[in-house]
Amino acid sequence: MNERPAAFVDEGLGCCITLHVVNHGHIAAAYGEAIADQALVLLQGVMRGVCNAAAGAMSSERRLESLPVAVEMADARDAMFIFVPAAMAGPSFELFASELLAQIAARAIVIHEGGGQPARLRLLAALQWWTAPSFDYGRGRAELKGLEEKAAEGPLRSLAPVPNSERARLAYRLDLAAADDAMRAVFEGGHCLAWQPVVRSPSTDVSARILYFEGLSRFLSESRGFVENGNYLGALERTGFVRALDRMVAADAIAELKTSISGVALGFNISSLSAIDDLWWAPLWAELKRSPSVASRLFVELTGSEPNRSPSLAADFVSRLRRHGGHLVLDRFGASHASIREAVALAPDAIKIPHIFLGGAARAIRDGRCFAPLAQFAAAMGAEVIAQNVENREQMDFAALNGAGWCQGDLPAPPSLLRPWVLDGGSTGAGVSEALSDRLRPDFSARGASGGSA
Numbered sequence: 001m002n003e004r005p006a007a008f009v010d011e012g013l014g015c016c017i018t019l020h021v022v023n024h025g026h027i028a029a030a031y032g033e034a035i036a037d038q039a040l041v042l043l044q045g046v047m048r049g050v051c052n053a054a055a056g057a058m059s060s061e062r063r064l065e066s067l068p069v070a071v072e073m074a075d076a077r078d079a080m081f082i083f084v085p086a087a088m089a090g091p092s093f094e095l096f097a098s099e100l101l102a103q104i105a106a107r108a109i110v111i112h113e114g115g116g117q118p119a120r121l122r123l124l125a126a127l128q129w130w131t132a133p134s135f136d137y138g139r140g141r142a143e144l145k146g147l148e149e150k151a152a153e154g155p156l157r158s159l160a161p162v163p164n165s166e167r168a169r170l171a172y173r174l175d176l177a178a179a180d181d182a183m184r185a186v187f188e189g190g191h192c193l194a195w196q197p198v199v200r201s202p203s204t205d206v207s208a209r210i211l212y213f214e215g216l217s218r219f220l221s222e223s224r225g226f227v228e229n230g231n232y233l234g235a236l237e238r239t240g241f242v243r244a245l246d247r248m249v250a251a252d253a254i255a256e257l258k259t260s261i262s263g264v265a266l267g268f269n270i271s272s273l274s275a276i277d278d279l280w281w282a283p284l285w286a287e288l289k290r291s292p293s294v295a296s297r298l299f300v301e302l303t304g305s306e307p308n309r310s311p312s313l314a315a316d317f318v319s320r321l322r323r324h325g326g327h328l329v330l331d332r333f334g335a336s337h338a339s340i341r342e343a344v345a346l347a348p349d350a351i352k353i354p355h356i357f358l359g360g361a362a363r364a365i366r367d368g369r370c371f372a373p374l375a376q377f378a379a380a381m382g383a384e385v386i387a388q389n390v391e392n393r394e395q396m397d398f399a400a401l402n403g404a405g406w407c408q409g410d411l412p413a414p415p416s417l418l419r420p421w422v423l424d425g426g427s428t429g430a431g432v433s434e435a436l437s438d439r440l441r442p443d444f445s446a447r448g449a450s451g452g453s454a
Contacts, residue, residue, distance in 0.1 A: 017082040017097065017129045019047070023240065024078035024123075025162045030172040031119055037077060039109045039121050044080055047071045050103050051082060054096060093129075098282035101125055105244035106187045108180060122180050124159075124240045127279070160238040178235035182219065186248050190220040193252055193268070194415035198386055201407040202400035211350070211384065211406050212265035212299045215253050216415050217245070237273055243280050246270040250284050250300075256419070257294045264421040267299030269331060275302055275314040288324035295325035299350070303331040311345055318346050332388070334374050343381060351378035355389035355409070358398055375403030 021040060028036035051069040070083040082100075109121045163169040185191045193215030200209045219232065236242040253268040260266070274280070288295040300321055302314070318328050330348040335356055343351065357371040371387075378385045387399035390409030399407055413420075 015084050015093065015129050017084065017100070017127050018074070019080050019082055019100075019125050019127045021078045021123050021125050023159065026159070026172055026239075027121060027123075027176075029163045030169045030176070031121070035111050035113065035119055035121075038111050039123060040073070040078065040080075042109050042111070043104065043107075043123055044071055044073060046104070046107050046109075047080070047082060047100070050100065051084065054099075055084070094279060094282040095286060097127060097129065098279045100127065101279060102244060102247060105183060105241060108184070120177070120180055122176060122183055122239070122241060124243075159240045172239075175235040175238050178232055179239045179241040182232040182236055183241055183244060185219045186245055191248070192218055192220075192417065193249065193256075194218045194417055195266075195419060196408060196415040197413050197420070198267075198406050198408045199412045201387065201390075201404050202396045203412075210265075211386075212267045212297075213419075213421065214267045214269065214299075214301065214408070215249065215256070216269070217249055218415075218417075233271070237271055242271045243274050246274040247280050247283075250281075253298070254284065254287050254294060257297055258291065260419075260421055262293065262297075265297040265299060267301055267329065269301040269303055272302055272314065275317040277313070277316045277320050281317070285320065285324065288321075288326060292325055298326040299329050300326055301329040301331045301352070302346070302348075311342065314342075315345055329386075330383075333378065334370070340377065343377075343383075347381060348383050350384040350386055350406075351381070352386045352388045352408075353378070353399075353404065355387070355391070355395070358387060358390070358395040371399070371404075372402040379403060 021043065024036050024040060027039060048069070048071045051071060055069045069085070072081045072083070074080050084096075104123055104125045107123075109123060110118050111121065112118045160172065160175070161168075163172045182191075195213045195215055197213050198211040200211075232245075233242065236245055249268045249270070253266050257264070257266050288298070302318075321328060327349040328346060329350040329352060330343055330346065331352050332354045333343065333351045335354045351374075353371060353374050357374060375385045384406060385404045386406040386408060387395070387404040388408055390396050390399060390407045390411045392411055395409075396407055396411055
């Protein structure tokens, strides 16, 4: 049986983190067990570096002696224990634990095997912790099993099944490669938000009343300009890395809100699979609690690209968002997995109806007749009604006539890398990072490769 690390014998263990790598089985099936196990060993080294850096920063800030941190492999092949001292187990510990999850997703694990192409992997983790008096290794092993079960039903329920055929193994490798491309962009300056306003309908005047500006994810492609997140979303959801993307998008939107003028409201979109009140969102809740004026101007859009398998978890997420003063928008109502049942359960502040119900050409009668009942239902729920992807005046007038008080699309204003609410002598402030702006060509469009809003 393992013994408690010597560093904690005298001072007392502050906290033990049980960390479970939830996609270890997927990687073992797709790449081989040897590569999966080697990835876990390399992750152990990464965790030592991350934890020691955090402990060093904290000891310097508090003028303490060097704080000891220990990282051990657990008996389970896909897990490890991380021991941190009492000084780190304070009120900010949730933020530290949340950052661990993000750092694991941010680090590519590159494994060279033989003379072939190196395997470039991303690992995804779940964790929980307890304080010194309640920790022993037997309980730690039991908690690992509990983490696996919780991961299956909760925070990482979007993971595809472990691949069990050659076709499934290839599909997982392709998904993980796409997720790696997206994560590299997110953490290395190849991702930004393009802003598009939700405006009063039927006005096409962008200076008219604006409900909020939505930040749309855009990934930089050297050959194709900006690519919408839809090009990566399926792979990110199936591999679980959509959590990391949504967390970063939230952080960018909050940063914009903190520096914007008081009358500006901003929004961002998350997958329904991310709508879980867990450690991934600890920085968001801390920021909203600290800045009520920011929370009151925040709109979180929930997209049902995948069925919500745990409605109660989503309800808890929305309840906490509202307690902090934020607003919920249900995206693509009627054309995705955003159902009437979900709308009733979550009671959103606004509901978006997609452009397929605006009618036009051959579908005018069939789809046009669907828009009004959807808008009536949304209004009956007390929600603002937003018509999405409005491209021409006919669609805007139709939406307004059938109950949409707001609209969003290329007609009122296409997505823009500029921040329209930032004015300095009549010019508009740039909305991209310096690292990203250096890589842009003049003809790059924020609309994305497929055009329109996402």
